[in-house]
Amino acid sequence: MKKEESKISKIKDRVAKLLEKDVSVFIAYERMPFELKDRLTIISSPKEVDKISVSPFMVGSPARMLLEIGGIDDGKIGIIARACDTRAIKQLIKEGKIKRERVYIMGITCGGMVNTRKLRSPRFENGRLYDHDREVHMKDVLYDTCSRCEDPLPVLYDEVFDVFDVFEGVSKADESTEEIEGDREKRWSYWMGEMEKCIRCYACRSACPMCYCTECLVDPINLAVSPFTSAEEKASYPRFLGKTISAEDNLFYHIIRVLHHAGRCADCGECERACPMDIPIRELERKMREVVRDVFGYDDDEIPFLAKLDMIPEGR
Amino acid sequence: MDFEPKILVFACNWCSYAGADLAGTSRLQYAPNVRIVRVMCSGMVNPALILHAFRMGFDGVVVAGCHPGDCHYNVGNYYAKKRIVLLRELLEFVGFESERLKLLWASASEGKKFAEEMNEFTEKIRELGPQEKFRRCQK
Numbered sequence: 001m002k003k004e005e006s007k008i009s010k011i012k013d014r015v016a017k018l019l020e021k022d023v024s025v026f027i028a029y030e031r032m033p034f035e036l037k038d039r040l041t042i043i044s045s046p047k048e049v050d051k052i053s054v055s056p057f058m059v060g061s062p063a064r065m066l067l068e069i070g071g072i073d074d075g076k077i078g079i080i081a082r083a084c085d086t087r088a089i090k091q092l093i094k095e096g097k098i099k100r101e102r103v104y105i106m107g108i109t110c111g112g113m114v115n116t117r118k119l120r121s122p123r124f125e126n127g128r129l130y131d132h133d134r135e136v137h138m139k140d141v142l143y144d145t146c147s148r149c150e151d152p153l154p155v156l157y158d159e160v161f162d163v164f165d166v167f168e169g170v171s172k173a174d175e176s177t178e179e180i181e182g183d184r185e186k187r188w189s190y191w192m193g194e195m196e197k198c199i200r201c202y203a204c205r206s207a208c209p210m211c212y213c214t215e216c217l218v219d220p221i222n223l224a225v226s227p228f229t230s231a232e233e234k235a236s237y238p239r240f241l242g243k244t245i246s247a248e249d250n251l252f253y254h255i256i257r258v259l260h261h262a263g264r265c266a267d268c269g270e271c272e273r274a275c276p277m278d279i280p281i282r283e284l285e286r287k288m289r290e291v292v293r294d295v296f297g298y299d300d301d302e303i304p305f306l307a308k309l310d311m312i313p314e315g316r
Numbered sequence: 317m318d319f320e321p322k323i324l325v326f327a328c329n330w331c332s333y334a335g336a337d338l339a340g341t342s343r344l345q346y347a348p349n350v351r352i353v354r355v356m357c358s359g360m361v362n363p364a365l366i367l368h369a370f371r372m373g374f375d376g377v378v379v380a381g382c383h384p385g386d387c388h389y390n391v392g393n394y395y396a397k398k399r400i401v402l403l404r405e406l407l408e409f410v411g412f413e414s415e416r417l418k419l420l421w422a423s424a425s426e427g428k429k430f431a432e433e434m435n436e437f438t439e440k441i442r443e444l445g446p447q448e449k450f451r452r453c454q455k
Contacts, residue, residue, distance in 0.1 A: 188411030188449060217364055240364045248450050252367050255406055259363050262402050284406065291405045296398075309394040 004127065007163050008054050011106070014161075015078065016046035023104050024075025027062045028052045036122045040065050054080065054163055056114045056138060057124070061270045063088035063209035070098050077103055082110040084268035086154040088209040091264055093156075094304055097212065107154030111164035112146030114138055117278070145269030145282055191251060197277040198250035200243075204281055205257065207274035210264050217241065217256055258284040263292045263305020321375040321441040323350045325434075326365070328358045330388040331423045332380035338427030346431035347438035350378075357381070358419075359392025363403045366417060370450035376441040380420040380430070393421070412449055415440060 015026055029038035030051040038058040042065075043049060063085045066077060081089060086107055092098045116122045118141045119131040129136045139147070154160055202218070205211045223229075223237045240256075241249055258281075265288065271281045292298050298305050327333040333354045339346060355361060358381025369377050379400055381393040400419045408414040418437055422430045 184408075184411040184413065186411070187409070191410040240368055246452070248371065248452070251410060252364075252371065252450075255367065255403070255410070256364050258406065259399070259402055284409070287406065287409045288402065291402060295401065295405070306398070309391050 004163065007161065008052070011054060011080070011108070011161050011163070012049045012052050014106070014159075015043065015052060015080075016049045018078055018104065019043070019046045019049070022076055023078040025069070026078035026080070027065050027069075028080045029054065029058045029060075029062075031055075031057075036116055036124055042069070052080075054108060055124075056111060056164070057116065058082075058113060059273055061085060061088060061207060061209045061268055063092060063266070063268075064207065064270070066103065067092060067097060067209060067212055070102070076101075078106060079103060080106050080108060081154060081157070082108060082268075083149070083152050083154050084110075084266050085209075086156045087151075088266035088268060090156045091266055091304075092209065094302070095264075105154070105157045107157030107160040108163045109154075109160065109165075110146075110149075110152050111138070112142040112149065112152070113273075114141050115143045115273075116141075143269055143273065145267065145272065150267065192247045194279050195247040195250040195254065198247075198254070198279055199277060200245075200250060200253065201276060203274040203276060204271035207270040208261075209266060209268070209270070210261050211257070213260075218253055254279075254281060254284060258288050261285060262288050263296075263298055265289060319442065319446055321349050321438055321446075322373065323347075323376040323378065323434075323438060323441060324369045324374045325350055325352045325378040325380055326355050326358065326361045327352050327422075328381045328388075328393075329354055329356050331382035331386065332358075332420070332430065334424035335380075335422040335426045335430040338424065339431040340427075342427050344427060344431040346434045349438050349441075350434050357387065357389050357392035358396035359387070359389065359394075361396060361399075363399050366400075366403065367450065370412075370416070370447060371452050373447070373451045375444075375447040376416045376418070376437060378418045378420055378434075378437060380422050383421045383423055386423060413444055413447075415444065416447060 015028070019026060024044070026043040028041060028043055030041040031053045032039050036057050038053045038055055040060040040062060041051065043051065062079050062081055066079055066089065070077065079089070086105060089098065089103065089105060093100050114129065119136065121132055123130040129138055129141070205216065218241045223234070225234065241253055265285045267285070267289065269282055275281060292305055298308065301308060327336055333352070336352055358379050361379050366377050366379070379396055381396050382388065384393060387393045397419060400417065404414040404417055407417065420433055422433070
């Protein structure tokens with residue numbers, strides 16, 4: 001563990017050095033005071049670098065934060081990014097949302113993130129993870145997304161720091177979508193059961209680095225309301241999805257959300273991490289990914305998938 | 317009471333709607349279960365519109381557009397194809413009958429083909445039975 005600490009202090013030194021001249025702000029994680037979680041924070045002076053925490057308990061997508069603060073000032077933005085974050089940043093650059101020269105990407109090797117919900121009372125001491133008094137292997141409590149990660153190494157970076165050993169159990173054979181066993185009725189009742197849990201808090205949408213539409217399908221904001229707008233007019237304003245509670249409508253929302261991510265999803269699993277009801281949204285995203293790859297034969301091209309037109313699958 | 321399927325067709329203004337019109341003017345009879353909505357291009361049919369139709373109780377939805385390469389707006393039908401293939405795969409994945417959604421290429425001269433396809437699709441939906449999964453009202 002001493003080794004890891006020295007690696008993290010190396011990162012801190014480097015961040016402090018960069019903040020002195022090249023980079024104006026840095027997006028990093030800091031430990032939350034009473035919880036075993038690292039949350040996103042913005043570091044703007046070299047004095048603050050001691051806050052930085054790099055651990056398997058990081059929550060939130062720095063790519064999303066980069067997207068949100070990207071337009072604020074003209075300086076360069078530094079970012080400490082895991083493999084999935086670099087994938088998201090790469091996609092955002094491809095879509096013209098971020099300029100490559102305005103980001104300084106400090107990649108870190110990643111051994112997967114720990115799902116603390118799998119533990120009752122997690123404790124982290126001297127590099128070991130405990131649940132009550134029992135020691136737990138990190139591998140057993142990783143997020144499903146992480147234990148199935150296809151590529152745990154950053155794809156786009158200015159420099160890479162080797163912090164964690166890349167998770168050994170990562171198997172590329174494991175990446176295919178597991179069809180939920182059984183026929184349609186079984187699958188439908190499985191998904192209805194899952195969607196019944198959805199409270200439509202839209203945390204999945206807020207956490208996702210790819211969900212940046214200014215107006216989402218589910219919240220119509222372009223109705224100009226004046227004092228003369230009647231209640232009836234407001235109530236009957238056409239919208240695809242109102243404030244309903246049925247499982248079918250929740251599925252409607254999730255299907256449309258996933259469709260918008262076709263060929264773009266960075267596979268970071270932030271949606272599942274953000275979900276308070278533990279809905280397996282990633283299953284849908286993974287299915288979409290599989291279709292894009294197997295049916296359309298699209299594989300990480302220069303042109304975004306939805307804009308590429310010369311892919312017409314035959315016989316479908 | 318016998319089940320009469322309700323089918324919604326999004327027909328593109330330039331090819332399929334003209335094709336449906338030709339079927340009418342050449343007095344070809346086809347299933348009266350079909351309701352046609354004219355859209356400017358099959359590429360404007362948002363997947364949300366299709367799901368909305370299912371939610372409103374339609375038993376089948378057809379998106380009809382120009383043949384590949386013939387689109388009035390050059391590429392609209394390519395977008396439609398991509399969206400509908402993705403949506404069908406997702407619907408199948410969650411256990412919805414993906415046969416209820418169909419993509420049809422019909423040009424302005426294919427009145428006969430349009431009528432035949434509509435009859436065929438109606439029969440298929442009749443066999444599948446009423447669509448109860450997305451329907452909003454009582455089950």
